[in-house]
Amino acid sequence: MPIIIIILLVLALIFVIWYISVSNKLNRAVVKIDESSSGIDVALTKRYDVLTKMIDVVKGYAKHEKETLFEIIKLREGMTMDEKKEANKSMSETLEKLNVLVENYPELKSNENYKTLQQSIADVEEHLQAARRLYNSNVSLFNQLLVTFPTSAIAKSKGMIKKDFFEAEETKKEDVKIDL
Amino acid sequence: MTLEELEKIRKKAKNSYIIGLLLSSVLGILIALLTNGFFMAFFIFIIGSIITAVIAGKPTKTFTKEYKNMFVLKSLQATFNELIYEPDKGLNKEIISNTGMMYMGDRYTSNDFVSGKYKDINVVQADVHIEEEHETTDSNGHTTTYWVTIFKGRWMIFDFNKYFKANIQVSQKGFGNSKISNWGKTLKYKKVMMEDQEFNNAFRTYAQDEHDAFYILTPSLMEKIKKVTNNISGKLLFCFIDNKLHIGLQNGKDSFEHSIFRKINEQQSIEEISKDIKIITNFIDELNLDNNLFKGSI
Known part of the structure; x- marks a missing residue:
């Protein structure tokens, strides 16, 4: 066999191995993003559950205000990142309304059940921040791969596009602070 | 015991050492000169x-005991509630080995056990020395054993202010040897890259769960x-395990000690002990370990 053909075959083999390895790297990055995205789902669901419990407790004290203050937040499976952001934003708004409302009911502020729920929401938000940071960290690594040549060429051939970050609301960028 | 009495014991111990070593040296030199051997x-x-x-x-031991009783115990009592201070006892080896986060070598010694509460946080600490046995064989086939320090410093355990399931280790680069640095790899923990x-x-961060x-x-x-x-001398290891924070400070120092060759200066001694105690309390103050915001949740 002429030497030129052997060289071409070796080069082709190197290319195939390289292609497979880069392709796997990109696939792994996508899997990590999906995993961390489900972490956000779990944290959002927990936040929703605690918030619902808080609303139930508040309803007992502020019966006449319940309909005007609290919109129904909907969570469902398979939400897009934008929908998750929207749901999270709605929950934050509801929580803000709750905090304002609680100021008018001193007996509610001293309710042990409500205090525990406030601590729970702080912890749940801490988990949500962790999930968000982990997701964004994975997205950042993936997006970096997509703009780095020659990985970018393979990503393009596989139809991969940049992923959106799960942005933090301005108030959530700092550690959670709740006055108890 | 008064300070003067303590100083007398220190001088006695110091003089015993100096006179003994001087006599041994003189005797050795004389024999070398007389016998040429x-x-x-x-x-x-x-x-x-020997x-x-x-x-x-004996006087050295008495001095150390009385010094710790006179200065260290009082300073610790002023800082910690529910204090237990046992200078001769240390941390049980299993407490550190059970974390699974520290290579335990072949020889383990520990002393200056302190247990108490600061800002209502449970604190345990002790001086710890971990060594590994090594052997060398010369050209004549003689084997010599020597000990290499793996860890020398303080091991501290604090209540942590969050509940968590997975174990996490954060080790400062340069802490310990390769057996400690590669801890995560050997246990197949995930190396985690933080966004910072x-x-x-x-630091190297390893975790069971990202x-x-x-x-x-x-x-x-x-x-x-x-x-x-940045504000501490030595290298640090942070182990988050079973809702506790273990901190290993490798600084090669023995805390709460006073050399018999140095005169006791009451003010200076108190300051030195305060510095040693501050190393413990600083972790609680600086890391806000007394913030229990996340511990009362359902």
Whole structure:
């Protein structure tokens, strides 16, 4: 066999191995993003559950205000990142309304059940921040791969596009602070 | 015991050492000159040194005990509630080995056990020395054993202010040897890259679960860890395990000790002990371990 053909075959083999390895790297990055995205789902669901419990407790004290203050937040499976952001934003708004409302009911502020729920929401938000940071960290690594040549060429051939970050609301960028 | 009495014991211990070593040296030199036998002279010097250590050992031990009773205990009592201070006892070896996060070598010693509460946080600490046995064989086939220090410093355990399931280790680069540095790899923990590049440059983070690593290591805590690390001499290891924070400070020092060759200066002694105690309390103050915001949740 002429030497030129052997060289071409070796080069082709190197290319195939390289292609497979880069392709796997990109696939792994996508899997990590999906995993961390489900972490956000779990944290959002927990936040929703605690918030619902808080609303139930508040309803007992502020019966006449319940309909005007609290919109129904909907969570469902398979939400897009934008929908998750929207749901999270709605929950934050509801929580803000709750905090304002609680100021008018001193007996509610001293309710042990409500205090525990406030601590729970702080912890749940801490988990949500962790999930968000982990997701964004994975997205950042993936997006970096997509703009780095020659990985970018393979990503393009596989139809991969940049992923959106799960942005933090301005108030959530700092550690959670709740006055108890 | 008064300060004067303590100083008398210190002088007695110091003088015993100086006189004993001086006599051993003089005797060794005389024998070397008279017999022209270097080996015999060296042998006499070694025997003399051993006798000196035995004679001076008793007052040295008494001095250390009384010094710790007079200065260390009082300073600790002023800082911690529910204090237990046992200078001769240390941390049980299993407490550290059970974390699974520290290579335990072949020889373990520990003393200056302190247990108490600061700002209502449970604290345990002790001086710890871990060594590994090594052997060398020369060209004549003689084997010599020597000990290499793996860890020398303080091991501290604090209540942590969050509940978590997965174990996490954060070790400052340069802490320990390769057996400790590669701990995560051997146990197949995931190496976690945090979003803070400066933190990644200074520390190695390993975790059983990435989410828990991000949950515990908030941006704020990472900043505090960096600050604490910059303000302390020595290398640090942070182990988050069973809702406790274990901190290993490798500084090669024995805490709460006073040399018999140095005169006691009451003010200076109190300051030195305060510095040693502050190393413990600083972690609680700087890392905000007394913030229990996340511990009462359902």
